[in-house]
Amino acid sequence: MNKTLLIIQREFLSRVRKKSFLIMTLLGPILFGGLMVAPALVASIPEGPKEILVVDQSYLLLRFDAKSDDKHKLEFLNPEEINREQAIERLQSDEKYDALFYIEVSESGDPDFWKRNGAIYGKEDVSLGLESYCTELLESAIFKEKLVSQDVDYAIVENAKTSVSLRTFNLSESLEQESATEIKIVVGYACGFFIYIFIFLYSAQIMRGVIEEKTSRIVEVLISSVRPFQLMVGKVFGIGTVGVLQFVIWVVLSIVIFQVASATLLDTQLSPEEIAAGMEASTQGMEIMDQISSLPLATILGGFLFFFIGGYLLYGALFAAVGAAVDTETDSQQFMAPLAIPLVLGLIVSSNVIENPHSDLAFWFSMIPFTSPIVMMVRIPFDVPGWELALSMALMILGFLATTGLAARIYRVGILMYGKKPSYKELWKWIRYNPS
Amino acid sequence: MNALLEAVNVNKSYDGHRALTDLNLAIPEGSIFGLLGPNGAGKTSFIRIINQITAPDSGQLLLNGKPMKSADIARIGYLPEERGLYKKMTVGEQALYLSKLKGLSGSEAKAKLKEWFERFEIESWWNKKIEELSKGMAQKVQFIVTVLHQPDLLIFDEPFTGFDPINTELIKSEIRRLNKEGATIIFSTHRMESVEEICDHIALINRSKKILEGPLKQVRNDFRTNTFKVAYVGDSDQVTSVIKENFELVDDHNWQDHREATVKLPENTKPNALLEALLPIAVIDHFEEVIPSVNDIFIRMVQKGNNNE
Numbered sequence: 001m002n003k004t005l006l007i008i009q010r011e012f013l014s015r016v017r018k019k020s021f022l023i024m025t026l027l028g029p030i031l032f033g034g035l036m037v038a039p040a041l042v043a044s045i046p047e048g049p050k051e052i053l054v055v056d057q058s059y060l061l062l063r064f065d066a067k068s069d070d071k072h073k074l075e076f077l078n079p080e081e082i083n084r085e086q087a088i089e090r091l092q093s094d095e096k097y098d099a100l101f102y103i104e105v106s107e108s109g110d111p112d113f114w115k116r117n118g119a120i121y122g123k124e125d126v127s128l129g130l131e132s133y134c135t136e137l138l139e140s141a142i143f144k145e146k147l148v149s150q151d152v153d154y155a156i157v158e159n160a161k162t163s164v165s166l167r168t169f170n171l172s173e174s175l176e177q178e179s180a181t182e183i184k185i186v187v188g189y190a191c192g193f194f195i196y197i198f199i200f201l202y203s204a205q206i207m208r209g210v211i212e213e214k215t216s217r218i219v220e221v222l223i224s225s226v227r228p229f230q231l232m233v234g235k236v237f238g239i240g241t242v243g244v245l246q247f248v249i250w251v252v253l254s255i256v257i258f259q260v261a262s263a264t265l266l267d268t269q270l271s272p273e274e275i276a277a278g279m280e281a282s283t284q285g286m287e288i289m290d291q292i293s294s295l296p297l298a299t300i301l302g303g304f305l306f307f308f309i310g311g312y313l314l315y316g317a318l319f320a321a322v323g324a325a326v327d328t329e330t331d332s333q334q335f336m337a338p339l340a341i342p343l344v345l346g347l348i349v350s351s352n353v354i355e356n357p358h359s360d361l362a363f364w365f366s367m368i369p370f371t372s373p374i375v376m377m378v379r380i381p382f383d384v385p386g387w388e389l390a391l392s393m394a395l396m397i398l399g400f401l402a403t404t405g406l407a408a409r410i411y412r413v414g415i416l417m418y419g420k421k422p423s424y425k426e427l428w429k430w431i432r433y434n435p436s
Numbered sequence: 437m438n439a440l441l442e443a444v445n446v447n448k449s450y451d452g453h454r455a456l457t458d459l460n461l462a463i464p465e466g467s468i469f470g471l472l473g474p475n476g477a478g479k480t481s482f483i484r485i486i487n488q489i490t491a492p493d494s495g496q497l498l499l500n501g502k503p504m505k506s507a508d509i510a511r512i513g514y515l516p517e518e519r520g521l522y523k524k525m526t527v528g529e530q531a532l533y534l535s536k537l538k539g540l541s542g543s544e545a546k547a548k549l550k551e552w553f554e555r556f557e558i559e560s561w562w563n564k565k566i567e568e569l570s571k572g573m574a575q576k577v578q579f580i581v582t583v584l585h586q587p588d589l590l591i592f593d594e595p596f597t598g599f600d601p602i603n604t605e606l607i608k609s610e611i612r613r614l615n616k617e618g619a620t621i622i623f624s625t626h627r628m629e630s631v632e633e634i635c636d637h638i639a640l641i642n643r644s645k646k647i648l649e650g651p652l653k654q655v656r657n658d659f660r661t662n663t664f665k666v667a668y669v670g671d672s673d674q675v676t677s678v679i680k681e682n683f684e685l686v687d688d689h690n691w692q693d694h695r696e697a698t699v700k701l702p703e704n705t706k707p708n709a710l711l712e713a714l715l716p717i718a719v720i721d722h723f724e725e726v727i728p729s730v731n732d733i734f735i736r737m738v739q740k741g742n743n744n745e
Contacts (some may be wrong), residue, residue, distance in 0.1 A: 003537055005538075006533070006536055006537055008535055013524060014522075014524070212522075212523075213522075215523065216522065216523060217516075217518040217519055217520035217521035218519075218520045218521050218522055220516035220518050220519060220520075220539070221516060221519055221520070221521075221534065221578070222534075223487075223489050224487040224489060224509070224512070224514040225509065225534070225537040225538050226517070226537055335545075349677075416484075416489070419517070430449065
């Protein structure tokens with residue numbers, strides 16, 4: 001068998017057979033799902049409402065009937081009977097209360113007086129939620145007070161407020177189809193983010209693999225049988241195959257879990273209200289499906305596969321070179337930074353690209369091979385011109401060839417160097433060194 | 437004897453440091469060739485060039501008289517000084533993998549491995565992971581993997597480090613056996629005691645240059661200084677004064693129940709002259725020529741080379 005294939009096979013089998021691979025592959029979708037659901041779950045954990053003592057010397061809140069909500073409970077004290085000091089004492093002595101909201105009396109009756117003369121006292125640091133709740137109460141009361149002082153009926157103002165939802169069309173798509181910007185953002189960002197995670201996870205594995213071969217000194221034995229280039233390429237491809245396999249299993253598993261979950265949910269007896277809600281949800285779902293099908297799905301899938309593999313190969317070879325240059329993982333930090341920065345930059349730029357996928361910034365970052373796997377992926381759902389996509393892919397291939405060539409030069413010298421950590425100057429020497 | 441491997445004007449330098457300077461060397465077919473030299477002399481650089489891990493800056497290597505091709509790598513077995521195995525892989529899988537990388541088919545490798553594992557009585561290790569073995573045990577596995585594909589040329593770089601005396605003997609006898617079966621062996625070391633035991637040819641490299649090469653016997657003969665050791669019983673004062681009159685007394689001491697003198701004779705003087713002078717005054721127990729050990733030659737040559745610079 002071809003030696004590179006043998007190496008790919010070993011890298012693949014030795015990883016796939018590990019228990020940790022099995023566990024991560026099975027738990028991956030659950031962990032990812034958990035990561036998404038967890039914040040919602042945490043937010044929905046019921047917590048008793050905060051008890052707030054209110055001393056409203058101006059009767060401002062009372063006048064406009066400020067009400068408790070489910071997280072904050074207001075308890076008004078008679079301002080005739082209690083002053084600020086007594087209220088503070090009450091707060092401190094009674095465990096029941098979390099905070100005191102104190103509003104001073106405005107002698108002149110000027111509503112702007114209260115802007116600066118409300119205060120919250122807490123037993124500990126006042127939480128942001130509580131502060132903003134009280135701020136809103138006071139702002140709303142001042143707003144209403146101002147309207148009253150101008151003899152304006154609040155109900156009229158309330159009635160005049162309108163919330164607008166515009167329909168957006170993309171002329172380059174079709175006039176019948178509303179454009180699906182939100183779906184595009186979600187799809188593009190998800191693809192880009194996934195590529196980012198994949199490159200980081202698996203490139204790090206390549207680096208660790210190379211360091212392991214170096215520290216165990218098996219590399220000396222290996223390179224008397226195979227070229228260093230074969231060894232490097234075999235490792236990059238072998239680990240890449242593991243990653244692709246794991247990814248495919250995750251996707252299949254997620255679909256199965258989703259199907260099973262929805263089937264069990266549909267199976268349960270539903271009340272008429274729930275059915276009505278379900279109908280509404282499913283109409284929404286239909287709309288979303290409609291919008292998804294309007295996306296250039298084939299291009300997205302093709303682009304994803306291309307940039308997923310291309311980006312991984314581009315970075316994989318460089319991470320292999322870093323592994324070859326150092327003796328331990330701790331030493332690798334210095335060389336990791338120049339590789340991590342463009343990756344992270346790609347992700348940061350993406351959040352801007354989503355806002356404006358056809359800007360100059362978006363164009364250039366989707367051309368540079370170091371950021372294009374992420375940035376171009378974010379752009380593809382927004383219909384990138386064919387020539388831009390082709391150019392970006394061509395540059396990606398060129399970039400991959402260039403970095404692999406460069407990495408191979410560092411790799412072949414580095415794997416035989418032990419002891420001291422090389423400087424950038426030495427790496428440059430290795431790159432220029434021509435052995436034959 | 438034909439040369440299996442020849443180095444012709446091989447030069448190599450790294451980053452301003454010369455590793456090999458105009459190296460010309462012929463390794464005879466079927467020999468056990470000791471490649472000697474202090475640390476950093478250029479031995480490993482030369483071995484890496486033979487293994488095509490690096491290429492020479494100039495000059496070339498001939499294998500059976502023809503320039504070496506990349507396919508020739510399959511005819512070489514190399515046990516590096518810095519050696520190791522995948523810690524998490526089992527012995528069997530690892531041995532199979534490394535053999536396949538050397539070009540053996542799976543079934544061929546399995547059959548040969550079985551044979552070697554039986555010879556070393558280590559069949560029970562097959563499913564063990566390397567991290568469960570001791571260093572010496574791992575070295576045995578490594579030795580097997582090096583020689584398994586029956587290469588024409590075997591290169592051992594400090595092969596005995598990490599072995600206990602019993603296993604050192606085992607490996608020595610295996611090296612001799614492989615040599616008898618036709619393999620040419622390059623044995624690189626800076627430890628001389630094993631050289632004398634197993635090598636028939638040696639070359640000495642110091643500071644990137646070859647300073648000595650030839651059959652071990654001939655090299656040692658060349659370094660003879662016409663010095664003899666004589667053990668006797670008799671009046672030591674008288675004997676000493678006779679020796680000092682005619683020859684040079686290098687050393688003189690009591691040895692068990694007799695006395696032993698080391699005597700250097702002038703050039704072209706036959707040992708008979710010494711015997712003739714001593715026979716009338718002492719009983720000779722033992723008489724032998726002092727032939728320098730490789731260790732002596734090594735130290736003498738390296739020191740001479742260093743003093744000249």
